[in-house]
Amino acid sequence: MTTELRVLDATEWDDWYGVLELAFGGVPESDEERKLWKDLTEPERSIGAWEGDRCVGTAGAFTFRLTVPGGAAVPAAGVTMVGVAGTHRRRGILTSMMRRQLDDVRAWGEPVAVLTASEPEIYGRFGYAVAAYSARATIDTTRVRLTVPEGTDEVALRYASPAEALDACEAVYARLVPGRPGMLERRPGWERLALLDPPGDREGASPRQCVLAERGGEVVGYARYAIKPEWSFNGSDGSVVLHQLAGLDPAAEAALWRFLCAVDLTSRVRIHDRPADDAWQHLVSDLRRCELTLRDGLYVRLVDVGAALEARTYQAPVDVVFEVEDAFCPWNTGRWRLSGDAKGASCVRTEDAPDLALSVRELGAVYLGGNSLVSLAAAGRVRELRAGALAEASVAFGSPVAPWLPHGF
Missing domain, CATH: 3.30.1050.10 (SCP2 sterol-binding domain)
Structure with a gap:
């Protein structure tokens, strides 16, 4: 049958997204996660490949503004939700969707398209390249010590509900966006992503927790994290799982790192996604015991x-x-x-x-x-x-x- 590409109708979202879920293994998402992505999807910027009344391919593009060197926020298409049904691979469907999408991005007047790749080798042939990297690490807090900058002791920390602290955290994030290329201005609705915490994704860790860093009554930083308790014959061996950390100055950041590295009943801090030049690397006493690795992060395509x-x-x-x-x-x-x-x-x-x-x-x-x-x-x-x-x-x-x-x- 002939495959037709067309703009997504909002009423078709469930069928369209179901094809994407199946392409990524078929593990159903939580209701919370599914609702968030449904709310964030921009149907008029999404396309589906249809064979009769069956969807066999998906691709979307979020409306973003991307920080570039110099601090400007540039309109960018956030390419997302790309998938082809396993029954329809090797038929040129992906290529046709990428062709249509880049034509659309050009018509929208957005000079850049960006994405994160589930399989890096796919997107090079469409002109995308790795432009930013993500650092991962596991800090052995039983062996590593931190040397913090002057002023760290003047920063006060307090626990806060992630939901109740959301506005304060978003204000800190917004102030940091112009200072680092690759960061995205937060559009309405995207602040909810920071609170997404399905129990099925925790892998034995606690619900998400939040600590605020304050100076003179002003929030100057925050850390969102979870605790994964583990025990061995010798005693506690838990992990701090870091989700996000941000500080407006070196002392605020250092106070948060010092807190995370000293949580009771834990032996390590697991870092899954931080800048390649993150400052914590210069605070630790032994970088070798932090198991630092880099992987590809953001892909950029000049449209x-x-x-x-x-x-x-x-x-x-x-x-x-x-x-x-x-x-x-x-x-x-x-x-x-x-x-x-x-x-x-x-x-x-x-x-x-x-x-x-x-x-x-x-x-x-x-x-x-x-x-x-x-x-x-x-x-x-x-x-x-x-x-x-x-x-x-x-x-x-x-x-x-x-x-x-x-x-x-």
Whole structure:
């Protein structure tokens, strides 16, 4: 039968989402989780692949604003809920949905698309590249000590209900968003994600807990976490499972880390998603006993090369002509002159001789400052056509802080 792509009708959501659940293993979500995603879904930005009256493919795009180097919030499509029924694989359905979606994103005037990948190898052929990384660690708090900065003792901590503290925590989060590329402005409804805590997902841990950091009566930080009690013949061996932590200054952050590393009846702090350059790494006495690892986090795709590169700033002056290849979005293919500095940038079409040759994937990889053009060139993915252009552009595209996506979507 012929497969038809069409915009999702809100009345079809349950059937549409059921296909996605099946594509991800068929384990039913809790009612709480399912309702949240139903409420957050934007039907007019979602598409389904239908074979008659049966849905066989899904793809959505949230409306986001993404922080880029320089602090601007850039319109971005948050690609999500992508799945194809196992009975309809290898028929080009995914490719057709990605094609339709990127055409739509361009029509919406959003220069960037972003996603998190369940299978990283899938999205490269559509122009997406890893642009930000996620740090994971397990701090052995029986062996590791923290050295905290001056002022930490002036920060007061108190327990709070996660729901009752939500507004105060969101205010802290909002103040931090412009300071780190990859962070997302919180749109209405998304604050509920921080409270999502289905019992079936806890793996033996407690319900989510919250501690607020305060100074002079003002909330300057928070930590959301759970405790997983464990016991051995020798006694307690529990874990602190960190969900989110944020502080407005070094002392506030350090006070929260010190608290987490000293919770009674625990021997470790499990960290699942933090920035690659997170400050706790410089507080601990022995980084080896923290089992630090990195994995891919946020993937970026430049939908409009000119608009995307103009939207961010550059940490050093740059004037370079890119020869860009983009087979999937051919409107990006060609030569672009980028001129910019810390105050702003322009990126326009040009017939001038190119300085660097690369694909749109490499531009996505360096867009947030989390990868280096020099590193990509060493892998053969960027070619220098003018001596010195590679170093100039590589320095300019950097970011003083590592990009990081604070939550999935």
